[in-house]
Amino acid sequence: MIDQQTRQRILDSAQILDVVSDFISLRRQGVSYVGLCPFHSDRNPSFYVNPAKNICKCFSCGEGGTPLNFIMKHEQLSYTEALKYLAKKYNIEVVEREETEEEKQRNNERESLFVVNDFAAKFFQKQLTDTEEGRSVGIAYFRERGIRPETIEKFGLGYSPESKTAFTQAALQAGYPMRRLSEVGLTIEYEDRPGVGIDRFRGRVIFPVRNLSGRYVAFGGRVMTKSAKTAKYVNSPESLIYSKSRELYGLYWAKSAIAKKGMCYLVEGYTDVLSMHQAGIENVVSSSGTALTLDQIRLIRRFTSSITVLYDGDAAGIKAALRGIDLLLEEGFRIKVVLLPEGEDPDSFARSHSSSELEEYLKTHETDFIHFKIELYQEEMERDPLRRAELISDIMRSIALIPDSIQRAVLIQSSSATLRMGEHLLQEEVNKLRRRGVSAQGFVAPQRSYEPNEHAPHPTPSIPPQIEEVPDKAEALSDEAYGSLVAREDSIEPFERELMQLLLLYSDRQIIIPMGMATPEYEGEKFPNEDSYFTLHSFIERELMLVGAEAMYSPLFGRFMQELSSMTEGEEGTTVSHFANHPEDHLRKVTTDLVSESELLEYRPDQDLLPSYLTTASATASAAPSEEEAREEEERKEARYLGSVALRACNSYKMALLVRLIQDIHTEIKQAQRSGDHATILERMAEINRLNAEKRRLSDLLGERTIVG
The missing domain is CATH 3.90.980.10 (DNA primase, catalytic core, N-terminal domain)
Incomplete structure (x- = not known):
């Protein structure tokens, strides 16, 4: 294992312009460099390299990151392998930790x-x-x-x-x-x-x-x-x-092509892979004649979330392989299916057709998996009405596995006409399956969801005082469950993204907040006249802690906050480097995205986002300020600006939290009305009134801020 000191030396030495220039041609454009993206078929240069931030980013396909990220993606190397690659490039001796x-x-x-x-x-x-x-x-x-x-x-x-x-x-x-x-x-x-x-x-x-x-x-x-x-x-x-369940034949030779094409073909046997490679299609892997496993699926996910399965005309064999496809659906893959002519398999079909003919056939005959499954069962459904009901339930079960709600809705809508069933009835069946905790392996007990688009009950605290204590989700989740949750883009809510961006860029910077604008620690606390000074990290942590927001963190944000708090205080300028070069893919990707968007947060001397009645006008100076006084005033303005941005971000978070809590309490009131529990109704109505008062206070603060254009 590479020791921390060597790892940091490698990361500090690697320069993005130097690393990327080894692989693609770049030309200067302002403060950045631009070239054709190596990760997708790029005709117009969309790959930008920013030496000042030491990151790269494609504004077409979204790929990018630090020098380490780039090497991992371009050369298809593991985290440790990429570190060793960069160490060799910069002539750094790799010192590995003493093993037990x-x-x-x-x-x-x-x-x-x-x-x-x-x-x-x-x-x-x-x-x-x-x-x-x-x-x-x-x-x-x-x-x-x-x-x-x-x-x-x-x-x-x-x-x-x-x-x-x-x-x-x-x-x-x-x-x-x-x-x-x-x-x-x-x-x-x-x-x-x-x-x-x-x-x-x-x-x-x-x-x-x-x-x-x-x-x-x-x-x-x-x-x-x-x-x-x-x-x-x-x-x-x-x-x-x-372990057979953790390997895919051909992935070693296919990984670069899969990453570049953005999709993967899945076949059954060794010779299928060989013949397709010979036909010029290299983004192909084989499950070696067995159903896909979760470990194999997660291997593919490292390179793409789009997969096309090639089947021969054997209906019995296809039906036996459907369980593996359900696993792909559950993992959020976009799945297409190509049915080859009767008597053909990928090996024979690739050998009997030219490369262009094969590519054309695959392109024109691919179909969405759900509609392929409907077509596969069509004859059975026509013969037996009871069997038809079973098969429709099975098809809805596959749709219910899909994590994206919009994709589910579109597939239900398009399947309704083909199955000759009411859309609302199919939607009810999918909803029922998801409530029961459907999974590709069967049914599991439904778990409380921490995703923002779900409507599971949340703790119902007052703000202030503090929310009731609940276990930290980032610690409670296993590594496997945590990985599956954070893999999805919607696992970070918008207000969490804003807070993460601030903390990545300015975690240890001093900010100025009028104490009256921070959440009071005690009921009735008066706003003092003087400004208060915080580090940005301590202010945000304080604001969120005082309203018990930890209970609402998404898994990724919880992990980020926990790790940020554990970092050594005073590590000036290392926060971005730490997370942008993190061993976990999701943290690296989010960090790169947020840092790439950071121009929106850069300080402008003429901006002040605090409410107008709390701004302090500078007294008319009798004499021109000295150079030191001017520098101190500029630093104060910048600290005040960052304070106003942090305050706005925290208040936006609190507002979203309040809206969610009020919605949940309305749900409780409806349940109490159905059961005739008048005491609960009165208690929860009083809670809503108190939360609405806090909501109005935050609305006034947010409504008066100046938006940076």
Whole structure:
């Protein structure tokens, strides 16, 4: 693990103009540089590099970030790999943290297994190209399937001899212990004869499986004989370095193309991937004949949220694979489906058509998954009315999995006519499923939502005093649940974005607030005549704490505030760097977006956003101020300006909070009216009156501010 000091040195050394210029041509435009975006098909330069802020941003596709972000995205590297890339570029020695004995042992074991697999990959490749058996059996098979020599080399295809122990003996002679050969499944060790075993992949052509960073983690082998007793395909078993549910065949070769095209094709087998690559379509991966898993889906999400599934004409096979598609829907993917002609699969279809014909077919025959599913079930629904009801419920279940409410509404509307069902009835069914906690795996107990567009009850505090204490959501959520929540763009509410932007840019800056404008700590507190001085971070934290706003934070904002508070005080200028280079994708992306928009917050000497009755006019000076006095006055104006921006942002947050609380109390009143609970009605009406009074006070303050144009 790279130690913190080395990591910071790398981040401080990396300059965005220097890094981006290695890959794209830039020309100067004002204080920035502009060029063609490397992340989408850009005809007009839309990729801007800002050396002063040390960030880049495409204003067409939205990609960008710090030098670290750029390298991760462009070179498809992990966080640590990108740090090492930049360290090499700037000649920085990477010092890694001392590992524990347990970590050393586990990493040594993992590395030993990778070394064994590297040896095996080279052995199989050599057997294919350099032996008579490999050429006559393996090369002949690949030639028959239309796999060209350059594809064989690119994907490292190989051959395992028919001899039962050819590989095992070669590995033992090279010094690899039987225990390691057995652990990765290359050799099957006899239970009654320890240290003796036979080759798992004997007599098969080999398809090496590489992980995202390109290391060999497993192998797939197709048998060359036609024996009924032998499985057609054999794959490596689970091991310390391989989990089938966490790997996708072809992703190592496809990741750059997927990121650039903005979408991914999903096929079933090894040869499907190979043939499509040969046809010029490289953004393709295979699930290796199994239904998609959540881990595989999240691998794809690192590069795109759009996926097109290619199916052959086998209806039974398609229906068996639908569960994996439901998982994609639940994860927020945009899913298209292409049905190939009967008797064709991606391998055969790619081999029998030119590259342009294949691309044209895929483009013109793709359809939305929900409507594809309706068409798939159409014949069954026509035959049996009761089965029709079941299938419509199943289709609505798929729609209910989609997290975006607008997408759900559009699909319900368009499905209504095809299914010949009332739109309101379908909407009710989807709403019922979501209330029950529908998931791709079945039903789960509904969890309280923290998304702004949901209407779950919230705590009903008064403002002031403080909201009742509830657990911190960022701590309560597991890493997996947290990751799934923050992956969506709408998980940060607009008023939280404004506060985050201020805190990123000016966290440690001094601001001036007339104390009368801050939330009073006690009922009836009088506004003092003099201004009060805060750091921006402490002021915002105080304002939100006094109204109990922590209970309402979205998961991402809660995580941000928690981490910001834990940072060392006085780390001047490091807040942006810390979050823009954060190991978590969502925090990096949000930081880049907010910093890119920061021109709207830059200080203008002629602006003052405080209400007019609290502004203080400068006394007429009898003499021109000294240079030091002028500098101090300018600093005071800037501190006052930032204070007014912070105050406005906090009040906007409080106003949104009040509106939400009042809506929730109205819901409680309606429930009390239905049950005849008059005491609750009177109590909650009094609460609404008090909150409305606070709302009017905030409206007056917000209504008088000057908007920066």
